Amino acid sequence: MKRHAGVSIGIFMMLLIIWELAALRMSQLVLPSPMIIMETLWLHLTSGYFLPHIGRTISEVLLGLLLGGLFGLTAGIVMGESVFFRKVLTPYLIASQAVPKLALAPLFILWFGFGMTSKVVITALVCFFPILENTMTGLKYSNKQQLDLFRMLGANKWQILFQLKIPAGIPAIIAGFRVGVVLALVGAVVGEFIGGSEGLGAVIIASQGMMDTPLMFSSLILLTALGMMLYQTVNLIENKYFAKYIWRQR
Numbered sequence: 001m002k003r004h005a006g007v008s009i010g011i012f013m014m015l016l017i018i019w020e021l022a023a024l025r026m027s028q029l030v031l032p033s034p035m036i037i038m039e040t041l042w043l044h045l046t047s048g049y050f051l052p053h054i055g056r057t058i059s060e061v062l063l064g065l066l067l068g069g070l071f072g073l074t075a076g077i078v079m080g081e082s083v084f085f086r087k088v089l090t091p092y093l094i095a096s097q098a099v100p101k102l103a104l105a106p107l108f109i110l111w112f113g114f115g116m117t118s119k120v121v122i123t124a125l126v127c128f129f130p131i132l133e134n135t136m137t138g139l140k141y142s143n144k145q146q147l148d149l150f151r152m153l154g155a156n157k158w159q160i161l162f163q164l165k166i167p168a169g170i171p172a173i174i175a176g177f178r179v180g181v182v183l184a185l186v187g188a189v190v191g192e193f194i195g196g197s198e199g200l201g202a203v204i205i206a207s208q209g210m211m212d213t214p215l216m217f218s219s220l221i222l223l224t225a226l227g228m229m230l231y232q233t234v235n236l237i238e239n240k241y242f243a244k245y246i247w248r249q250r
Contacts, residue, residue, distance in 0.1 A: 032214045040214040041221060054222060056198040060116060060188040061230065064123020065181055072128045072180070073173070076135025081161065097129050102190055109195040119191035126187030127180035134176025138169020174238045181230045189223065
C-alpha cells in the first residue's frame with residue numbers, strides 16, 4: 001500500500017515539474033504555472049469568493065443525484081422484474097440516452113428558468129441511466145440455487161425481491177451510484193455553463209470572459225477535488241453499510 005502511494009505521489013510530482021517547465025515557455029494567459037494557480041486558489045478561498053459557488057454546485061449535484069437515483073433505482077427494479085415493461089420502455093430509454101444532454105440543456109433553461117431547478121433536472125437525467133442499468137443488471141444475476149430455495153420455501157415475489165434479489169444486486173447498484181455521482185457533477189457544470197450566475201461552472205465561463213486563466217484552472221482543481229470527494233463518499237458508504245452484501249458475492 002505504501003509502495004503504491006509512493007509511486008502515485010512520484011508521478012504527481014513529476015507531472016507538476018513538467019507543467020512548471022512548460023509554463024516557463026508559455027504566456028500565463030495560455031498556461032499559468034502551478035504556483036500561480038495555487039496562489040489564485042488560496043486567495044479566492046480565503047476571501048470567500050469560491051464558497052457560495054462551491055455550495056451551489058454541491059447542492060445541484062446532491063439534489064440531482066437524489067432525484068436521478070430515486071427514479072433510476074425504482075425504474076431499474078420495475079424493469080428488472082417485469083419483462084413487459086423492460087421490452088416496452090428500453091427503446092425509449094436508449095433513444096433518450098442517444099441525445100446529448102448538452103443539446104437539451106438550453107431547452108431545460110427555457111422551461112425551468114436560470115435558477116437551480118434546471119441544473120438539478122439536467123443532473124438527474126445524466127445520472128439516471130447508469131443507476132437504472134446497473135440496478136437491472138444486479139437483479140438479473142441473482143443466485144439461481146438461492147432463488148429455487150426461496151421458491152421451495154414458499155416465498156412470494158416481494159420476499160424474493162427484497163430479501164434476495166436486491167441484496168444480491170447491491171454491488172452492481174453501488175457501482176451505478178459511483179458512476180452516477182461523477183456524471184452528476186458533469187451534469188451540474190454543463191447546466192451552469194449554459195445558464196447560471198452561480199456555481200463553479202459559471203466561474204469557469206466568467207473567467208474565460210475575463211481572460212483569467214489562473215482562476216479557470218483554480219475552478220477546475222476545485223471540481224476535480226469535489227468529484228474525488230463525492231466518489232470516495234460513495235465508497236465509504238459502501239464499506240460501512242453494504243460490505244456484508246459485497247462479501248457474499250465474492
